[in-house]
Amino acid sequence: MRPLTYRQPLVDGESTGSFVTRLAARHGQSVSHLLGTVGEGRSAAGVSPWESELYVNRAARQRLAEMAGRPLDQLMRALVSLRDEHLLPDGSGAPQYQWPWRPHSGFLVRGCALCAARHGVLDPVWLIRPDPWHICVRHGRFYDNSREDRASFIDLAPGPHVIQAERRRLRLVGAGPVGRLLVADAFGVLAHEVVAMHLPRLGSSRTAPLHLLPVAVRVATRMARLERRRLEHRLRPDEHQHWRDQVVRDLGWRLGMALDEWSRLHPPLQGRRPDLSPRWQQAPGSPHRDVPEMASVDKLTCVPWRVLSSGRLPRPYG
Structure with missing residues (x-):
């Protein structure tokens, strides 16, 4: 599989669904079209990266790394859900993915926009975390799984x-x-x-x-x-x-x-x-x-x- 034209920067702890959404948008593709290249699978209708996580099996993970133009170990370090314990069963060995209504485990938490911008990412980023909150110590911001865009973070300067x-x-x-x-x-x-x-x-x-x-x-x-x-x-x-x-x-x-x-x-x-x-x-x-x-x-x-x-x-x- 040839890598896509543009390599997307990686953000530590980002959800696979968030990364794939950014990758598709950068190349003017729909997410469903891009996933069709990764493998076969099921996706809840209208699922969004802030609602659920995308899961793949071993073969689809390899395809995603090749498509993204990244070494597999590098992609696994950044995208937590690509690690072995979160993979789907291999079954027949064919590349497969699932995008259910809810994450199998963990919470989707909004990523720090300032940290993402340091990596050249201007789109919204969603992290997959064990708890429904995240504190960015670099920029003094508290993020959680709230979908409130008017107050996407809490400034911790007073605390x-x-x-x-x-x-x-x-x-x-x-x-x-x-x-x-x-x-x-x-x-x-x-x-x-x-x-x-x-x-x-x-x-x-x-x-x-x-x-x-x-x-x-x-x-x-x-x-x-x-x-x-x-x-x-x-x-x-x-x-x-x-x-x-x-x-x-x-x-x-x-x-x-x-x-x-x-x-x-x-x-x-x-x-x-x-x-x-x-x-x-x-x-x-x-x-x-x-x-x-x-x-x-x-x-x-x-x-x-x-x-x-x-x-x-x-x-x-x-």
């Missing part, structure tokens, strides 16, 4: 503490899957009924993540100190109480009570101590099992969302 918290969260998440799980567990702790009465709930308003993120990162950072010792088999049974008392002094008694549940689920590991301290990039220890790339915080955490048990409140993500 520099949120940007600082996001930088700390990115350091935790960038250290490996354990860091991402601890952030999810911190949001789980904040959903405990003792705490949720005094804090907004994820999903209750567009700005709820902005209020919760600084607290969640502080909690996750304190969790990390204990969890590292636990994964290295150096955690003593009596350390939890000392750690909890310190958290209560720093963050308040309500969070201390909510952290009791997390501590109970993260007891000292039994068995032989590893020869080398485990890296955070390795698989997490019990009670966590795996870390799907598009799993949201309420799916990753081991802490029950107790605030939902009464049935009076909807799920954090609807």
